[in-house]
Amino acid sequence: MSDRTRRRKLDVKNGRVDLSHGAGGRAMAHLIGEIFHEAFDNDLLRRGNDQAAFDVVGGRMVMTTDGYVVSPLFFPGGDIGSLAVHGTINDVAMAGARPLYLSAGFIIEEGFPLADLKRIADSMGAASREAGVPIVTGDTKVVERGKADGVFITTTGVGVAPAELVLSSELARPGDKVLLSGFIGDHGVAVMSQRQNLAFETSIVSDSAALHELVAAMVAAAPQALRVMRDPTRGGLAATLNELAQQSAVGFRLDEDAVPIRPEVAAACELLGLDPLYVANEGKLIAIVASEAADTVLAAMRAHPLGRDAAIIGEVIADDHHFVQMTTSFGGGRIVDWLSGEQLPRIC
């Protein structure tokens, strides 16, 4: 850039986003250059095209997209920026794929503090570098005050999957085991603890994390045995398993005692009237695995820091009703149904 646009024009400390920052002119160029390019710094982005171009080897590619509208934007253990990076990497990884590149689209409310935007962008950049998955293209829109809520981020990820590895929602079979990579409910409780109308004290932090290396370890351990992987985000374990039950036309039987829940999360859920099975996670995965390889995959998970507390929590059963059943601690049973309404709005 020449001196004509290189001049710093943003007052990041005290300034706010205005409509000109989304108008395609010089103000937008400054915002993108000083906030996003600095935070995400990489060769592809720096080229300044409206798209990123990169070489790929042929094979199976995976593409996923997710919008992030979490409220509040900053919460214990993360923020909307790190969440957007982790969540999208995870959706790529759940196909057994290696995430390669991310894009990020920002919709920003007029008046949003530039300092907060920079904090979010820096957090995205850090999460992306830590995961080794660069943000190579993006877009910025600004809407009038009162027409959005601070900032929304939509991230898209692409990755490559080994040709011989096919993981898909319809592949769960009766007899397969259900593996869970760790404690559930942390993310949802951490976000809820910051809501203005609720704010309560808790030591719980979001589990937001990029799971692609855990997935790579699982794939390396038993590629033929993996049927389905899913990250139980919105709607929690309950929604994810009910969806899989439908898609694979099976049922599930879970063992309540085997599902890892931290006592603090259980207590917070009790307080809030929530069932932790329905609470969102952002750094956990469920794997449906052929029975004979379940212990092998479990061992591979436990050997990775993000799968240390992994457990076999149940199994796939034949069930024409596609129910998710749970054997409770007291020896009884219950149906873990779909959440019919809204439990936790804007949790991710």
Next chain:
Amino acid sequence: MSDRTRRRKLDVKNGRVDLSHGAGGRAMAHLIGEIFHEAFDNDLLRRGNDQAAFDVVGGRMVMTTDGYVVSPLFFPGGDIGSLAVHGTINDVAMAGARPLYLSAGFIIEEGFPLADLKRIADSMGAASREAGVPIVTGDTKVVERGKADGVFITTTGVGVAPAELVLSSELARPGDKVLLSGFIGDHGVAVMSQRQNLAFETSIVSDSAALHELVAAMVAAAPQALRVMRDPTRGGLAATLNELAQQSAVGFRLDEDAVPIRPEVAAACELLGLDPLYVANEGKLIAIVASEAADTVLAAMRAHPLGRDAAIIGEVIADDHHFVQMTTSFGGGRIVDWLSGEQLPRIC
């Protein structure tokens, strides 16, 4: 899906989006199934995974993302849905690439009419089928009333480019010609004509269109001669050329008489106090082309319906100031500067 979820639950005619439609449960499954899967219908989407997987041949891939916040959502010649499809296809195509797949992320305001959402989704589906670029994965979030403005859509596109073709913003060289594919300003004027505080009568419709086939014809005509292609959307021709001037470290000299502007657009811009050079286009492209091949590329453009009114509008010049100059009809000259503020908020 079993009968348990197959039952129609949406009252598309009279219903409205509520927070449960974004919560990850059964209501969301219904919304996605009945609105989006029906509108975008394709094998990859129907599989119901959180990501789409597809085979690609190796080579140069292109990825682009864009958020759409246009207001109003419906305008003469299109709507936010068709715009989101066309705009993202065009950003892939501007790299000389063939668009392969799209993703779509929706952020919807609570209370948004399901009928409008279906109209938008159907329009996206139609635009995507017409262009031959399927929407293979997506995401839906719902935020509380007053925290968004109807619906925002973020689309991401991936495509493949011939390995030997490199188009990039920094490749314009003095002596190159500037080609424009047709009339400018139609989209911006069509959208402005529908704004509640402005509403005026005009026969102008948005030029929103997918340009990838026009691009393919240009690439076929003179692959070695193409330096840069850009679609002059937000900020119009002026912003795009100023950005390119910076990125290629050159200047531009345009001939005002050569820039195609419809009399109705010129009249509407006069009325609104706008300069058509700054008004957004959604179905036009600028190509920077080596001088000796400019006529060949122009002929290829004019042979395509979307390039019928193409023209050579100026040339690249050496200029350390990176100015965009224009020779006016009266023989004078002016500098076409960056737009410093906001001209047309939420035009795309």
